[in-house]
Amino acid sequence: MSGGSYYVPDQSRFPIFMAFSLFLLVMGASSTINNLDDPNSNSAYILYLGFASLFLTLFFWFRQVIKEHLAGLDSNQLKQSYVYGMAWFIFSEVMFFAAFFGALFYVRTLAVPWLAGEGSKGAAITAIELWPAFESTWPVITTPDNGVEYELAEKSMAWPGWDHALKWLPMWNTIVLLSSSVTVHFAHLGLKSGNRKKFNVLLGVTVFLALIFVGLQAAEYYEAYAHYGLTLNSGIYGSTFFMLTGFHGFHVMMGGIMLAIMLARSVFAGHFEDHDHFGFEAASWYWHFVDVVWVMLFLFVYIL
Amino acid sequence: MSAVIENHHEDHDHGPAKGITRWLYTTNHKDIGTLYLWFSFAMFLIGGAMAMIIRAELFQPGMQIVEPEFYNQMITLHGLIMIFGGVMPAFVGLANWLVPMMIGAPDMALPRMNNLSFWILPFAFLILLSSLFMEGGAPNFGWTFYAPLSTTYAPPSVTFFIFSVHIMGASSIMGAINVVVTIMNMRAPGVGLMKMPLFVWSWLITAYLLIAVMPVLAGAVTMMLMDIHFGTSFFNAAGGGDPVLFQHIFWFFGHPEVYIMILPAFGIVSHIIETFSRKQLFGYSSMVWAMLSIAILSFVVWAHHMFTVGLPLAAEIFFMWATMLIAVPTGVKVFNWVATMFRGSLTFETPMLFAIAFVVLFTIGGLSGLMLAIVPADFQYHDTYFVVAHFHYVLVPGAIFSIMAAVYYWIPKWSGNMYDERLGKLHFWLSFVGVNVTFFPQHFIGLAGMPRRYPDYSLQFADWNMVSSVGAFLFGFSQLLFLFIVLKTVMGGKKATSQVWDGARGLEWTVASPAPYHTFSTPPKVD
Known part of the structure; x- marks a missing residue:
């Protein structure tokens, strides 16, 4: 000030x-x-x-x-306003994801067990009269109504065990996205030390990794729909799975587009200085945020 | 570089642009504040007209005026419009006008985004109101839009409702980010955090709540959209979901939302009581800490709206005690306001009358809230007119009285003219009597068991309903007087001095009345 x-x-x-x-x-x-x-x-x-x-x-x-x-x-003050503004925007995005994670935790720990008759609420009439055959598991690929209103899936996306780990797409997705966070960080270091070439190359690699991630995600969805019978319509597991990964995938696309624009600005217009590059920095923050969300997704949607 | 950019520096000396583009393209916090305030006034009158329809139907038992389906649309739109179109934009408008002046900033931190936040709102409400003319009618599931009423059994217009909520949320989030950034980054040197006026503090906390919970609401309506159109089963037990999940997510947004609508009121009332008591506010720092405590507690009390839905016992007990805990910081605030008035040289101009009515009537609303927080008692009160009485006591003589108080208090600074004190007092007394005649009897009929949200009722509730309707018409039509007073003040009247009120403190009273188009082009000196 x-x-x-x-x-x-x-x-x-x-x-x-x-x-x-x-x-x-x-x-x-x-x-x-x-x-x-x-x-x-x-x-x-x-x-x-x-x-x-x-x-x-x-x-x-x-x-x-x-x-x-x-x-x-732009005064220094305005630059600082952009920094605060971006930080609070990312916080609002965290809370957007929190709604969907909250839904996931609620159905996993409360709703599904209750529907199957567990706990103090398990004596509910739904478990006894309506759907006595329903059992509580996670991933729950059956539905309480046993496929009347919602289609049953054959297979879930959960961790398939070490034997099949190499063919398991989420593992590759994790590796791709985590590496892209590393490359974007070193691109940033390159820019800060005035090494434009290093910045362009590493940022290019990051954008490329983002593309691979989206491609793998698409392949995974194809697999789910075509071979697993797992769709938006297959009960609460399909609902939470596609909602969380889809919303995250949408954010990866947004972040990837932001980074691609930053790359274009640097390559074609020569923008950004070693001490002055908040446009890029904001996009990279967003990218790290998307990455952290994926780690949470990987843990709670796929592994646990 | 283009001419547009080169013009910037001279621009500080310019007044507002001419014609309609002044309002469409403006980046000025005062213009945008004015837009927000007029927009919320328009919504207040539209939502109020809906309330008049509701009270006219309830004037007597039996069906008189509207169809039950239309009645449902009225209660839904009345709630949505008053909350998202009336109270929230009014507070954002006040924040726009006052926060930069109070902290010695030239404008909001991100002026163009500020304009965007406002202009989303008329479009969002155009979409919401246009649903009245759609096939199947407007949303009819209550402002809380519980699933499955809002999913399986909703009219087709629910899709338009969902998207209008999305863009309203975007507007609120951007507005809130702007306020937070302005307060954190634009304070004049010397305005430390614990030297900020309480209205600024209240808005800093409110903005934080907004950024935290508006996205959660967006998540809730997104899941609704998926359930309705894309086959998911978040809120459908047949697929393994749970309709109660909707209520949890909604109220995780909804309860902080309640404090979003009252914290700025706390700030306003603190200023007004301080000014007209001609004393320093009692317990400034405890006021700040009380607001912070209320904001933090607001995240862990949401399920008190759901006591009868069948929660596990442990949850009921936790949410009961957590809710009661909020009475402590709220009590601190009420105590401080009373202590500020104690042995002050009180005068009772219109803003002070509204502020004192706020303290008394908001406390009544708070106490009925405590009654509702008691689980076994709530089993009796839930979804009765007692609840309606409770939240109207905190919202109408709470939030809305504070907005009116703020308008009377600061309009000399905004317009340069004094309002008509006699008419202002008349408006106050008509509103005060009207509000109490409307809502106090609703406590009785609620305790006697009248459920909310029905267009018809049993004969034993007839007398108090008639009283309540008479009060509502009195309150409703008195607001036209308010409109007249505001217009009259803006058009002309006795010129206001810069100080306006002899006990007033704060940077906004150091500049001329009306405040110059650009208040501080260099930071003011603050001791």
Whole structure:
């Protein structure tokens, strides 16, 4: 907080454009989802329009911010505001994941055992009258109604034992994602020591690893749907599995896109200095966050 | 570099832009604060009109005015609009106007994002309100949207509801991040944490709560969306899920949300009572610690909304005691407000009247909350009008009175004009009488067993319901007087001095009235 004058940006069209894009996006998404059964529905075009205008707005907004920064308009105070802002944004993302992890812990430790008749609530009528055959296990690939409303899966995604470990995709995914956290860290060190080449190469490797991760995840989903009969519709195990890994996979894509943009900025525009590169740093924080979430996922969704 | 960028430095001396683009493209915290406040006033009147429909239907037993389906949509939208459209944006508007001035900052830390946070809201509520005209009608499952009412049995418009909640949440999170960053990073030299005005403290804590729980709400509606359209079974026991899971997640958001709607009120009332008692606030640091304790405790009390759902005994006992613990820091605050007034040179201008009514009536709401926290008693009270009376006592003469108090207290600073004191007092007394006539009888009919959320009721509840409706019409129509007073003040009136109130402390009273478009272009000196 030095004594100089403050910087307040001029009026800007970007925010209201972005709000309107979000409006188009969610109106389009809602109508599309409500008309999934109707092949003649045109709602998806609103959704596409929303996406397009959102990306355009974001592009020009970020371009403006970068231009201002390169013109030297950003005070140290504003830079610090970006740092705090990104940190709190990541905290909000942690809480978003917490909702889904909370759901997982709740069904694993309480709901499923109760449905099978355990504990003080297990005397509930559901376990005795409605679904007496249901047993509490995890991963639970049966459902209480035994496949009436929800389809039963044949196999879960859980740890298959050491004999099959090498063919187990989540293991490879873990290795890929953990390595990418290491490469992005060394890319950062390279940038800090002024070694642009090292930065570009290692960041490129990171983006490549992100692509591999998404590819492996897609292969895993294909495996689940095509060979295991494990779908969104196969009861609570399928629900939590796809919700957590899918939401995480979406975040990997976001983080990967951020890092790819940083790479493009560095390679094509020569952005970032050894002491001045918060755009990259924010993206790398996000990447480490995505990585930590994966470790939690690996533990609680796959291993335990 | 483009001309846009080169203009920045001169821009500090400029006034607001002309025409509508001033409001559409603004990055000014005062403009955005004004937008938030008018938006929330509009929502307050729309949500209030819905409350009038509800009370008109309940004026007599039997079905008079609306269909039961429409009644359900009214209670749902009334709750959603008042919470997400009325109270929360009003507090964000106040934060926008006041926080930068109180800490000696030129503006909010991230001014363009600030504009985005606001402009999402009109679109979100457009979507929500448009659901009234959709096939199957608007959401009809209550503002708490419990599964399976909101999943298996929901009207198709629930999809639009889910996405509008998503973008409202994004708006709140961005607004909250902006407030936190502003407070942490933009304080003028000398404004240490324990020197911050209490309104700033209350908003720092509120913003933290918002960032922590709005994403959880987003998670809840996302799971609903998946259950409705994509075949998952989070809230369906037939697939191994649990409808009670929805309630846990919802109230993990919902209880901190309750404090999001009252902590800024604590801040406001502390300032007003201090000013009109002409004494220093009693127990500043205990006020800060009390708010922090309330915020932390708010994360471990959520299941007190679910005592009758069939929780294990241990959970019921834990949540009962944790809830009662909140009475301690809240009691500290009420004690401090009373102690501030003790032997002060009190005067009773309109803001002070609202603030004192806040202390008294909020305490009544708090005590009925304690009654509800007792598990065996709650088995009796749950989902009756006693609950309705309780939360309206903390929200209407609590949160909303504090917002009105804030408007009367700071409007001379915003507009440069004094409001009409006689009309202000009239508005206060009409509101005060109206609120109590509306909600106090609801304690009686609730204890006598009248359930909430029904458009019809047994004959023995008729008298008090009629009284309650009369009070509601009185309260509702008095708010048009409030609108008139605000408009009259903005248009003209006696010029306000910079100090405005002789006992007022704080940086915002050191600048002219109305406050200049850009308050502090260099940091002020604070001792």
